[in-house]
Amino acid sequence: MGSASFFFVVLAAAASSLAVQGRDYDYNPDARLGINNNASLATRWINNNVSLSDNKYADGTTVRPIVLRSTRVGGRFQGWSFGAGFFCASPCDFFVFSVFIATNGGAYENGESPPLTSSGPQVVWSASRASPVRENATIELTRHGDLVLRDADGRTVWSSGTSGKSVAGMEITKHGNLVMFDQKNAIVWQSFDHPTDSLVPGQSLTEGMRLTANTSATNSTENQFYVTVLRDGLYGYVESTPPQLYFSYPPVKSNKTVTDPTKVTFQNGNLSIILEAPKKPYHDSQITVFYYGIVDYLMLPLSQFSQYMRLESDGHLRLYQWSDNENRWTTSDVMEISRNCDFLTPCGREYEISGDCAYPTVCGAYGICTNAQCTCPPEGTTSSNYFKPVDDRKANLGCTPLSPISCQDMQHHELLMLTDVSYFDQSHAIVNLTNRNDCKQACLKNCSCRAVIFRYGQEDSNDECFWVTKVFSLQSIKPEAAHYNSTAYLKVQLSPSNSSSAPSPNKRKVMLAITLPTTSILVSLLIVAILYLQRKRKYEDSDEDSEFDQLSSGMPTRFSFEKLRECTEGFSKILGGGGFGSVFEGKLDEETVAVKRLEGARQGKKEFLAEVETIGSIEHINLIKFIGFCAEKSQRLLVYEYMSRGSLDRWIYNRRNNGRLDWSTQCKIILDIAKGLCYLHEGCRRKIAHLDIKPENILLDENFNAKVADFGLSKLIDRDQSKVMTMMRGTPGYLAPEWLTSHITEKVDVYSFGVVILEIISGRKSIDRSRPEEDVHIIYLLREKAQNDQWIDLIVDNNSDDMVAGQEEVIQMMKLAMWCLQNDSSHRPSMSMVIKVLEGAISVESHIIQSFLNANSVMSVQDNQYLYSVREASILSGPR
Known part of the structure; x- marks a missing residue:
């Protein structure tokens, strides 16, 4: 099937139970699914190329549409369409149920073949990003009015939560909104209320909603960047504890007093932010701030281009526009705004993003960005280094400390000074700390502090101290251009030997003469100790088996490590994880279980044995059932009942x-x-x-x-x-x-x-x-x-x-x-x-x-x- 030939797929699989309903405005006949007096609302679509049309693209993506809509102007279909169905990116191992924009390269008449394009569909919404599904997964519009996504094994992955709400049908609107409606055509559920990482024209974010970026172009799970609407504007954060602000608009706090929630709407390449504040509206090329009233937009002809806006995995909020002339998507960055220095705020405020260096992950953790080049601190010195690149060939992956920060060794913490270095998040100012030395000491006295940024102007009243608990990318600045000075102080861990001054050449010779024979003796002792410990461990392993075998009757079953490896298929089906280890789905005989594999556990066998006996001795209907355990050498695993919800x-x-x-x-x-x-x-x-x-x-x-x-x-x-x-x-x-x-x-x-x-x-x-x-x-x-x-x-x-x-x-x-x-x-x-x-x-x-x-x-x-x-x-x- 051709790359664009799916626009008029007839839903034969649904024909027996669904009736197609029309509307006055232009729509595709397969854009709306509903019921009539003789039909029942119970339709199920299977994710395979037998039940659904299989549409493959040159970039490796595959789409299996369920509902589609093409826009028609003056009898001519335009070069883009919205659809909802199963989507997978190259190499197409997993699918997500999505709303997507499909382009075909130009307008065409009824009866004409759509112009072909190699550009794959663009996903603008997905039902369950964190849980992609496999071949033969299903999406079902149940008799109770719930839209339910299940994986191939029958496990429920996602639900619209509309059961019992008198749903009469489902459609994809001309704006790309997946809607479920009742008998009166009232909206029961819509995808616009549940945004993922993208906005389409006409879609709004209201106060409390957020866009969260995907991990990568091929991994649809959520990553650490999100943009949200708060009471006084639009904010971009990178996730940490607490979240760190890297973008804010408008640049000043409003004195909003109305109770209506703040609303951000995407239309014709602009984001309009409705606020309550005095004076006139302000407009730039991509963001409009309306301080009062509702504004009618000048609607551009739909035939010119399709658009959407996406929060990318690197934190950029980009506007995508389809160009018929170039036959491709063109992009521009919404956050990189330009404005006059005399409007509302001076140049150099932290809210303005200028260039890649102002983004949190452009140079990875602890990396310093200078003119789009990444280096590790301390920059440009030949003295002692405290950081090393994560990958020598990929400077943008960031840096890692040579000695991790230890809260048990705080007396050997020190601050590494980096002049003319700034940080993107300057929202966490330490109140009443406007003295440089006090700023530094406050960080040294608290282990959660990983860096402080001291920003200062020409007058002391402008001095500010900013606290950082997780260090992302830093940025070199030119004070004369930025109109302020900034010094970063990174916390580093010193070994006791680093804390003292270096010995003189004569002392080094004496130390060398003493060290060589001493080292030889220590190596000999170490070899003897290793042999002794190996022999002792053999006896301990046999003793350990006997100790666990002495568990009283009625205690949980002891499994071998190989048995649990087998039942979890090599620990391949992960259910979750945390500081103590990971949990995997497994199968013991016909019973589904959860196997918790402890990692880095400091318990010895006596402590672990005591814990097993304690958990094994309690049983209650509202406590998780403990089935068994494994203790082989350093391996510690616990087996629990499986909880499907x-x-x-x-x-x-x-x-x-x-x-x-x-x-x-x-x-x-x-x-x-x-x-x-x-x-x-x-x-x-x-x-x-x-x-x-x-x-x-x-x-x-x-x-x-x-x-x-x-x-x-x-x-x-x-x-x-x-x-x-x-x-x-x-x-x-x-x-x-x-x-x-x-x-x-x-x-x-x-x-x-x-x-x-x-x-x-x-x-x-x-x-x-x-x-x-x-x-x-x-x-x-x-x-x-x-x-x-x-x-x-x-x-x-x-x-x-x-x-x-x-x-x-x-x-x-x-x-x-x-x-x-x-x-x-x-x-x-x-x-x-x-x-x-x-x-x-x-x-x-x-x-x-x-x-x-x-x-x-x-x-x-x-x-x-x-x-x-x-x-x-x-x-x-x-x-x-």
Whole structure:
């Protein structure tokens, strides 16, 4: 089949169950799928070249369209079309269900053959980037009105979440919007509400939406760059902790007072940003800022070109336009704007991007960009080096420290000064630190600081100190051109020998005379020690086998490493991973299991044996079932039951991909978590504090039954102990205030449980630095909304019928969270009390609510200065 001949594919596979409906404006007959009085809405498309037309392009891409639309002007079809279907890039190993723009090189009449082009379709939206599917995957419009994507093995990858919403059909609009509509033609779901990395003309981003870049041109998983709309404009970030700002527009903060959300719309090559501010609108070649009112656009003829805008993997936001004359896509960079220095802000402000050197990853980590050339610091010196290139042949991949920063050796930290070097993110100024020496000392005293940038002008009042916790690319500047001076100070790790001055030549001779014979003796001793340890290890291996064989009856099964390698097909099907290792899907006989392979574990065999016995001795319907383990030499593996719905975080934060959890399901999950924790705290011989309760460690089975998982950080507490002392562990955002003292009880789990309740209800993370400053911490936000009697504002979807109708129950759940979030651990309820509240046996007393509202939450344990001293547990956010 020709490269452009798919534009008028008839959906024969759907003909038996779907009726085609027309509209007044121009459209393709296969752009809209619907039902008539005699048809039922239940259609399934299979991703293979038998069920769908297989369209291959010269660049290696393949498209299998399901719905298509070509634009027609004056009886002539234009040179571009929108479609939705299965798409794969070269070498075409996996597919994504996508909306794409297909070009054919020119306009043509009815009956004519479309002009051919070698340019493959351009993807502008995809359903599940992180989970591409294989040959024979399916996309189904179910009888219940849900659009569901399943892989070839039947596993659900993505769902529109529209089940039960009276969906009558699906279409691709002339603007490239994949829409599901009801019997009254009202939109039930649309792809425009769930942007990925691209915008098409007419598409808007509203406040809180974001574009997230793909990892690469052939890898559609999300990478670290994203652009989002906040209350006062459009912002570009590179992901770190906290996120680092590299682009902002408009360049000044607005005094916006209206409640309508900020809106950014792409139209005719421009982004229009609707703000509320005084004075006149400002326009440049690619971005227009309207300070008031709605503006009508001058619509260019559709026949001239097609357009889209994409956030690239390198952080560039590029405008793509199809050129019929050149028969290719042409690009321009939206972020590289030019404006007069006397408008609103002087030249050289950090918001303006000028050239590749201003992008975070242009020279990789720690790389210095000078006129598009990359070098490692210290630049241009022959003295001691502290960094080396990641790849000598590819300078743009960045640099790596010769000695990694060690928080246990802070006395040997030093700051390497780089003059006339700036940094893209200057949004994290350290308040009240305008003295250069104070700026440097603050960084040396905190291990989470990896660099500081000291920026200064002609007057001391202009001096600023900026804190950096993760170092991306740096940029050389010319102060006279930039109108400011900047010095970067990079933290480096010195060995004790580097801290002292170099010895004199005579001393070196004496040291050499002493060192040579000493070295010979040490080498001999080392050889003897190695032989001894090898012999000892043989005995230890045999002893280890006997120790694990002595596990009491009823304990989990011990598997061989080879058995687990075989059942996981060589550890090929990864489900997730984190700081303690990775989790793989496996098959033991006919049972699907999750195999956790511990990596870099510091446990010895006695500690690992104790952990296995502890986990193996507990069994509860709301705790993950532990099946077995493997301990062979340095190999440590744990085998658990497989949970098909994956972890709870996928259903909270990524609900656009997985569908919304209704209120009854949310309540059920919360109760299940409470029952699992209650058993750990009160049902075991020794209390078990989990210490890392968060949505990532709550797993869901096919019926949304919740089970507590991942006991890698748990702590045993004797019944006669009121508190135990332990080093800080867990995840920022869920840490109780008493972690600052290291004296904790099982009540730290109760605090984390309260945070999880709020996340389930609100559909957001406990700490979200992409939000306005006053909304970053969910606990602060809860206090504010409760004090102003605006509880409903915290609900994840204010238009959710079941949550709005049952808002009294929702508010009671928030009050339970307040009880769990008391600063004083002794004032928090036990988990058995929590269950009684959830089951309606008791209610939360008003004085507890007042105590929460009047308290000053101790949030410093969640903030940056403690963030890097917290030992993070595994993040296993895949089905298992």
